[in-house]
Amino acid sequence: MQGSAQTISPLRIVPRSGLCDACQVRGVAACSALDNNELQRLASIVTEKKYDAGATIFEQGDEPAYIFNLTSGHVRLAKTLANGRRQIIGFVYPGGMLGLATHGAYVCSAEAIGPVKLCRFPRDRLLALLDELPPLKTRLLDIAADELGDAQEQMLLLGRKTPLERVASFLWRQYQEAIRCGQTKPSIDLPMGRTDIADYLGTTIETVSRTFTRLRNDGLIRLEHANKVIILDAQGLEEIAEGL
Amino acid sequence: MQGSAQTISPLRIVPRSGLCDACQVRGVAACSALDNNELQRLASIVTEKKYDAGATIFEQGDEPAYIFNLTSGHVRLAKTLANGRRQIIGFVYPGGMLGLATHGAYVCSAEAIGPVKLCRFPRDRLLALLDELPPLKTRLLDIAADELGDAQEQMLLLGRKTPLERVASFLWRQYQEAIRCGQTKPSIDLPMGRTDIADYLGTTIETVSRTFTRLRNDGLIRLEHANKVIILDAQGLEEIAEGL
DNA sequence: ACCGGGCATTGATTTGAATCAAGCGCGCGT
DNA sequence: ACGCGCGCTTGATTCAAATCAATGCCCGGT
Numbered sequence: 356m357q358g359s360a361q362t363i364s365p366l367r368i369v370p371r372s373g374l375c376d377a378c379q380v381r382g383v384a385a386c387s388a389l390d391n392n393e394l395q396r397l398a399s400i401v402t403e404k405k406y407d408a409g410a411t412i413f414e415q416g417d418e419p420a421y422i423f424n425l426t427s428g429h430v431r432l433a434k435t436l437a438n439g440r441r442q443i444i445g446f447v448y449p450g451g452m453l454g455l456a457t458h459g460a461y462v463c464s465a466e467a468i469g470p471v472k473l474c475r476f477p478r479d480r481l482l483a484l485l486d487e488l489p490p491l492k493t494r495l496l497d498i499a500a501d502e503l504g505d506a507q508e509q510m511l512l513l514g515r516k517t518p519l520e521r522v523a524s525f526l527w528r529q530y531q532e533a534i535r536c537g538q539t540k541p542s543i544d545l546p547m548g549r550t551d552i553a554d555y556l557g558t559t560i561e562t563v564s565r566t567f568t569r570l571r572n573d574g575l576i577r578l579e580h581a582n583k584v585i586i587l588d589a590q591g592l593e594e595i596a597e598g599l
Numbered sequence: 600m601q602g603s604a605q606t607i608s609p610l611r612i613v614p615r616s617g618l619c620d621a622c623q624v625r626g627v628a629a630c631s632a633l634d635n636n637e638l639q640r641l642a643s644i645v646t647e648k649k650y651d652a653g654a655t656i657f658e659q660g661d662e663p664a665y666i667f668n669l670t671s672g673h674v675r676l677a678k679t680l681a682n683g684r685r686q687i688i689g690f691v692y693p694g695g696m697l698g699l700a701t702h703g704a705y706v707c708s709a710e711a712i713g714p715v716k717l718c719r720f721p722r723d724r725l726l727a728l729l730d731e732l733p734p735l736k737t738r739l740l741d742i743a744a745d746e747l748g749d750a751q752e753q754m755l756l757l758g759r760k761t762p763l764e765r766v767a768s769f770l771w772r773q774y775q776e777a778i779r780c781g782q783t784k785p786s787i788d789l790p791m792g793r794t795d796i797a798d799y800l801g802t803t804i805e806t807v808s809r810t811f812t813r814l815r816n817d818g819l820i821r822l823e824h825a826n827k828v829i830i831l832d833a834q835g836l837e838e839i840a841e842g843l
Numbered sequence: 844a845c846c847g848g849g850c851a852t853t854g855a856t857t858t859g860a861a862t863c864a865a866g867c868g869c870g871c872g873t
Numbered sequence: 874a875c876g877c878g879c880g881c882t883t884g885a886t887t888c889a890a891a892t893c894a895a896t897g898c899c900c901g902g903t
Contacts, residue, residue: 434755436842442758444751456747463751485737492736493729499743503700506750507688507707511678513757514686514801518890549851557758559891564852580899581851598680762860793881803861808882824869825881 374403374474380426383450388494396488400480405472412453412465412473419461421475423453428471429546433554434463443555445505446547448532454478455499468546513557516598521556522566523595526576530586541586542579549581618647618718624670627694632738640732644724649716656697656709656717663705665719667697672715673790677798678707687799689749690791692776698722699743712790757801760842765800766810767839770820774830785830786823793825 375381375398386394403426406412412423415434430447444463447453453465453473485492512521529543545552553560567584570576575592577585586592619625619642630638647670650656656667659678674691688707691697697709697717729736756765773787789796797804811828814820819836821829830836 432751434751436755436759438842440759440842442755444754456744456751458745458748462748485740486733489730489733489736492733492740496729496736496740496743499740499747500700501702503743503747503750504702504706506747506754507676507678507700509754510688510750510757511680511686513754514798515680515684554758560851561853561892562890565890568852598682598684804881805862805883806860809860812882 374398374401378426380424380450384424384426385452385491385494385498386424388490389488393488393490396484397476397491400476400484402475403472404475405470406467408467408469410467410471412467412471413461415461415464417461419454419457419459419478421454422478422481423465423476424474425449425451425453426472426474429468430471430473431466431468431547431551431555432463433466441554442557443551445502445509446551446555448536452495452498455495455502468551518556518558518562518566519569520595520598521558522552522563522570523575523592525552525556526570526584526586527589527592527596529584530589530592541589543584543586545582545584618642618645622670624668624694628668628670629696629735629738629742630668632734633732637732637734640728641720641735644720644728646719647716648719649714650711652711652713654711654715656711656715657705659705659708661705663698663701663703663722665698666722666725667709667720668718669693669695669697670716670718673712674709674715675712675791675795675799676707676709685798686801687795689746689753690795690799692780696739696742699739699746712795762800762802762806762810763813764839764842765802766796766807766814767819767836769796769800770814770828770830771833771836771840773828774833774836785833787828787830789826789828 375386375394378384378386381387386397389397404423412430413419413421425447427449429449430451430453432444432447432453433441434444435441446468447465454461456462485495512524516524526543529545530541533543547555549560549563553563556563567576567578570592571578575586575588575595577587579585619630619638622628622630625631630641633641648667650672656674657663657665669691671693673693674695674697676688676691676697677685678688679685690712691709698705700706729739756768760768770787773789774785777787791799793804793807797807800807811820811822814836815822819830819832819839821831823829
């Protein structure tokens with residue numbers, strides 16, 4: 356499977372690019388912008404890394420030595436205030452990038468929610484490579500612009516939505532993401548716990564829990580168990596999410 | 600002044616690039632990445648636009664036909680919820696970009712706070728030009744990564760800071776920005792009103808007002824008038840902002 | 844199968860910011 | 874110079890979500 360040549364490349368040096376051939380997320384990831392030849396250049400600077408559940412991939416304030424591409428598992432990005440209050444900036448799904456946003460240092464920490472695999476690129480080498488791989492630079496610009504749009508949507512949520520609207524928005528987005536990934540049933544598997552959800556939505560674990568219960572009682576969702584949500588009324592959920 | 604040749608360009612076609620020669624924000628703006636030759640290519644697709652105070656430059660949801668560079672005045676970026684609740688996503692200062700973040704449409708509206716001048720680039724032509732001007736693409740990627748970092752900082756503010764910390768953070772950032780722009784006195788001129796500040800900080804006009812009063816009573820600031828703040832205790836302000 | 848611990852839910856109480864409601868002051872136009 | 878109006882400040886009250894406090898449930902280990 357690794358050696359199977361769907362690609363017809365003349366010299367099969369392939370430093371470790373067998374990885375990319377077998378990559379599960381190649382279609383979604385940043386690499387999707389590249390042809391096989393270009394991909395090999397990228398592959399020449401990549402290292403595959405694994406982390407256990409709960410492990411820290413990098414810390415807010417660290418020198419941003421690497422940029423990552425998540426190939427399997429889920430990651431949370433978090434910022435922490437002096438007194439311990441925590442805000443989750445976002446969740447990363449397979450195919451997503453880590454470490455793009457910086458101000459000279461990582462602006463947030465990245466933690467593995469479950470066991471995680473990712474492709475690690477030395478930042479300086481990746482940035483140097485960008486000048487030789489214009490499609491990749493374009494792709495990264497697109498990704499950054501998209502993430503910026505997502506971030507702005509989250510600001511609206513945090514600044515102006517009620518807890519009910521926040522949870523509904525969260526579920527709605529998870530649902531859309533699941534659909535995008537080929538899910539056909541109206542259900543969501545939540546890889547993260549209530550604490551993470553609360554810290555993402557700028558509220559408390561108790562409020563999140565009560566809100567789930569309320570959505571259940573109102574017939575919008577069913578809770579198969581705490582981490583498996585069945586969407587019963589997608590439109591109703593969206594309307595709540597949009598503040599209608 | 601317009602025709603003054605500091606640059607030695609062979610053919611002086613210069614569609615309207617006299618503009619760039621005289622540009623006040625050339626050092627800070629995205630164009631700073633370009634040499635004079637490259638700048639002319641940019642200048643060939645630019646149109647200068649002016650807007651009155653309160654004017655809408657573009658609307659959330661519009662087709663993102665243009666990307667802008669603010670040359671003078673201040674802009675607010677806002678998103679609005681069905682029932683009228685508004686969240687200000689950010690304020691743009693001279694030299695800043697508008698319209699970078701998109702998801703196929705402008706993700707927020709841009710409104711002139713006071714009278715405003717900006718350079719307008721047709722999006723498709725600018726993006727096409729990026730492939731010929733790699734330094735500009737790099738610069739835009741840098742700008743996007745920076746804005747992403749700012750957005751994440753704002754999420755922390757909206758999700759986890761108290762109103763006091765929010766206002767202190769806001770003033771602190773304004774102060775840093777003023778210093779960056781060459782300001783030497785410890786004072787800030789606020790181009791926006793209390794309503795804009797409240798909508799930016801995810802709180803109400805009354806709370807903002809009370810918090811200004813409290814910071815004044817606690818000796819951290821002095822209010823020369825509503826829009827002119829003197830910083831009396833910069834360190835104290837920063838400590839509050841950081842939640843210490 | 845039983846026990847223990849961590850996570851989620853549910854309930855009671857408190858609290859701080861939103862809302863409601865006046866005043867105040869400054870700038871503008873006449 | 875005067876009065877008008879808008880935007881800011883200040884005060885009183887309400888209310889929703891945070892906090893405090895049990896209780897329940899599921900999973901993993903023995």
